[in-house]
Amino acid sequence: MAKRRLSRQQKNRIQAAQQAFSASHDQKPGLVVSHRGGRILVELDATETIECKIKSNLGTIVCGDRVTIETTAQSEHRVMGILARDNLLQRVDGFGQVRAVAANISQLFVCLAVSPRPNLFLLDQYLLSAEQQNIDAIILLNKIDLAADERDPFGLQQIYRPLGYRIVATSATSGAGMNEFESLLIDQVSVLSGVSGVGKSSLTSWLLPDEKIKIAQISAANAEGRHTTRASRLYHLPSGGDLIDTPGVRGFSPFVDRDTPLALGFREIRDRGEHCRFHNCLHRNEPSCAVIAAVESGEMSVSRYQNYLKMLESGAGC
Ligand SMILES: Nc1nc2c(ncn2[C@@H]2O[C@H](COP(=O)(O)OP(=O)(O)OP(=O)(O)O)[C@@H](O)[C@H]2O)c(=O)[nH]1
Ligand SMILES: [Mg+2]
Numbered sequence: 340m341a342k343r344r345l346s347r348q349q350k351n352r353i354q355a356a357q358q359a360f361s362a363s364h365d366q367k368p369g370l371v372v373s374h375r376g377g378r379i380l381v382e383l384d385a386t387e388t389i390e391c392k393i394k395s396n397l398g399t400i401v402c403g404d405r406v407t408i409e410t411t412a413q414s415e416h417r418v419m420g421i422l423a424r425d426n427l428l429q430r431v432d433g434f435g436q437v438r439a440v441a442a443n444i445s446q447l448f449v450c451l452a453v454s455p456r457p458n459l460f461l462l463d464q465y466l467l468s469a470e471q472q473n474i475d476a477i478i479l480l481n482k483i484d485l486a487a488d489e490r491d492p493f494g495l496q497q498i499y500r501p502l503g504y505r506i507v508a509t510s511a512t513s514g515a516g517m518n519e520f521e522s523l524l525i526d527q528v529s530v531l532s533g534v535s536g537v538g539k540s541s542l543t544s545w546l547l548p549d550e551k552i553k554i555a556q557i558s559a560a561n562a563e564g565r566h567t568t569r570a571s572r573l574y575h576l577p578s579g580g581d582l583i584d585t586p587g588v589r590g591f592s593p594f595v596d597r598d599t600p601l602a603l604g605f606r607e608i609r610d611r612g613e614h615c616r617f618h619n620c621l622h623r624n625e626p627s628c629a630v631i632a633a634v635e636s637g638e639m640s641v642s643r644y645q646n647y648l649k650m651l652e653s654g655a656g657c
């Protein structure tokens with residue numbers, strides 16, 4: 340389309356309108372620290388957090404979003420725009436809908452606990468999802484105080500350390516491992532994710548004792564959690580860095596991009612798959628498959644391979 344030339348009069352009129360807009364509207368940058376229902380909390384600076392409405396058609400806004408705020412003459416705050424995101428962590432809800440969890444994050448803690456017992460299938464889904472979304476994942480095993488043997492109660496170190504994943508064992512009750520956890524948060528924007536009851540809010544509260552953070556009342560030592568946290572919340576840590584506590588969602592599924600080959604989200608399968616006879620090998624029962632050979636020789640974890648097959652069968656990214 341040919342560029343329309345504006346007359347001097349039109350230009351003046353636009354300029355006047357822009358000046359009038361700036362005068363009547365107060366545009367400020369802000370950081371979304373919480374969003375639940377239609378209620379969005381935006382932090383303007385260290386001392387001011389305001390509740391905002393959203394301009395229609397703006398799309399999803401999540402914790403960690405950098406936004407621009409307009410304040411109307413009636414002192415009503417409104418989110419007018421979302422600045423470009425570095426990344427967006429997504430999940431799939433119990434109804435199969437893709438939902439945004441947090442934006443502009445630098446690392447994801449996949450939180451497990453000694454009780455409720457870790458589900459390694461869910462862990463592998465999380466790791467796959469993080470790998471696909473190019474987000475660094477760290478495995479956190481909380482409630483280590485409840486383990487009879489604190490060294491490696493579920494074989495996580497054995498399976499995941501050779502793949503390059505860091506595993507940190509913590510206890511928000513005894514304080515074990517908390518210094519290591521805290522050091523990993525410095526200058527990062529971290530998200531705590533995991534099923535209800537593993538202690539995400541307890542860990543957050545340990546780091547921020549002055550914040551009023553809701554945690555489950557009765558010890559969920561052997562029971563599943565009660566969905567105590569209802570909305571994600573971003574906190575600033577005294578040691579530098581931000582931490583986002585998220586609700587443990589029932590029927591949670593990490594987001595899996597079905598257009599990307601599943602094997603790309605399993606580090607060891609991705610690497611070994613390069614040595615398969617067929618370039619499009621799915622590592623199920625194909626001849627001369629380097630992945631199957633590695634599982635048979637004990638070089639690769641059987642549980643990881645089984646979880647890969649389970650995801651493949653469910654139709655994720657072939
Ligand atoms: N023994 C033990 N109990 C813990 C530990 N951390 C948390 N808990 C208990 O586990 C229960 C659940 O803790 P929360 O912090 O509410 O769990 P959450 O992951 O935030 O749960 P949702 O908000 O529902 O997703 C509470 O009763 C805590 O007291 C821990 O390290 N050791
Ligand atoms: Mg919680």
Ligand SMILES: [Zn+2]
Binds near residue numbers: 620623627628629631
């Ligand atoms: Zn193969």
